[in-house]
Amino acid sequence: MQTCGVSERRACQTIGQPRSSQRYEPRVKDDEPRLVARILELVGEFPRYGYRLVTRLLRQEGWTVNFKRIYRLWKREGLKVSMKKQKKRRLGTIAGGITRRQAERPNHVWSIDFIFDRTENGRSIKILSVIDEFTRECVALEVHRRFTGDDLVFLLRDLFVTRGVPEFIRSDNGPEFISHCVRSFLDFIEVGTSYIEPGSPWQNGYVESFHSRFRDECLACELFWSLAEARQVISTWRDCYNQRRPHSSLGDQTPVEFARPFSASFASAPEAENCPTPAVSLNPN
Secondary structure (H helix, E strand, C coil), X not given: CCCCCCCHHHHHHHHCCCHHHHHCCCCCCCCHHHHHHHHHHHHHHCCCCCHHHHHHHHHHCCCCCCHHHHHHHHHHCCCXXXXXXXXXXXXXXXXXXXXXXXXXXXXXXXXXXXXEEEECCXXXXXXXXXXXXXXXXXXXXXXXXXXXXXXXXXXXXXXXHHHCCCCXXXXXXXXXXXXXXXXXXXXXXXXXXXXXXXXXXXXXXXXHHHHHHHHHHHHCCCCECCHHHHHHHHHHHHHHHHHCCCEHHHCCECHHHHHHHHHHHHCCCHHHHHCCCCCCCCCCC
């Protein structure tokens, strides 16, 4: 317009731009500075969360925002979560796979497995994860240097007393899970076992999915000075996972919110109080 001395109408017609776009002036909402500041605070607290999880957290706090707005602000602020490529294996319909028994209610199926890490001195730590497949709640994250079958019985007995007895426990064929004391204990209180096929971790998909988030959001971000510090940090992360982290598979609710209507299912089981106590206690080291 300035160079050729033509009208706005003629210039827009020549370059194919609507006049409304030429005249548009973006309006910044009054709450945008506070919203951006809160987004940056959440990113600092949860560096492995993407814009969709941050949007769900903001909605929990009462913000009326959609994914598109947060994505626009996310890109404007230059925020990014590095993506890691992973190989995937098709689930298929393998006999004995995870499709054979789907959780239908709380305390129907628990998944258990181990994940490993190290303290700063190089010593290994072994973490037992217990997941309720229906509510996605992390029932327990027990951190120790070593676990035996007796230790597992001791822990499960306490969980059964406080949370109720599940109908089935899904696990791999690790020595702790197939030990005689564990199998005898579960048979005694009539808890079914659902062992996956050897070398088939995808059949225990719920706990494997949980471990990927646990590794990405906690273990890969923290350097533990001691076993006590590892227990404290992991316990804090578990509380956040259960009470603050929204899950898309639960309708953007947290596991605790999703499980609340079923709270009666978590009543203590009287029969668990009569279970035999293992002779070996958990090793404090």
